Amino acid sequence: MTRRRAKAPSQRQLRVGEELRHALSRILARGGLRDPELTEANITVTEVRMSPDLKNATAFVVPFGGGDPKAMVAALRRAAPFFRAQLGREVELRYTPQVRFEADTSFDEAERIEALLSTPRVRHDLENAPSDENPDADANDDEQ
Structure with a gap:
């Protein structure tokens, strides 16, 4: 079984996604949500x-x-139909998309990687790694 590579998003997907991000932010900032967890x-x-x-x-x-x-x-998922209706009013698209909400874990992942990089063992390896700034400098040092 071969694995299919995920295609990169098109410019249109990126542009519409960014427009929806801004619209969702405006909707959330405006308030008017009935769910007590979201108010x-x-x-x-x-x-x-x-x-x-x-x-x-x-x-x-x-x-x-x-x-x-x-x-x-969970609260945002319960309110997804409300957000879809609001997006239909804010953004001009042929079809108003179904919105699924997920927690963003990228910040947690970045924090985990930062913690790994700051461990003494990895820090020691990074300090002793050859510099990539001037690859010819090592060759010149060997010739002398």
Whole structure:
């Protein structure tokens, strides 16, 4: 069985995703949500990925200033029909996409990698690694 490579998103997918990200941010900033978990929540929409047919969108969100991302995502999923209706009014598209909300874990992953890089063993390896700035410098040192 061969594995299919995921295609990079098209310019249109990226552009529509960015427009939806801005629109979702405006909707969340305006408020007017009836869910008690969302009325006081500060939510950051970090990215929106569109399907190739532009009928489905995945919005990656994180609670601003900490908080429980699972409860927040559950509340956003309950309110997904409201967000779709609001997006239909804000963004001019032929089809208003179905929005699926997911917690953004990229910040946690970046923090984990930063912690790995700061461990003494890895820091020692990084300090002793040959410099990539001037590859000819090592060759010149050997000739002398």
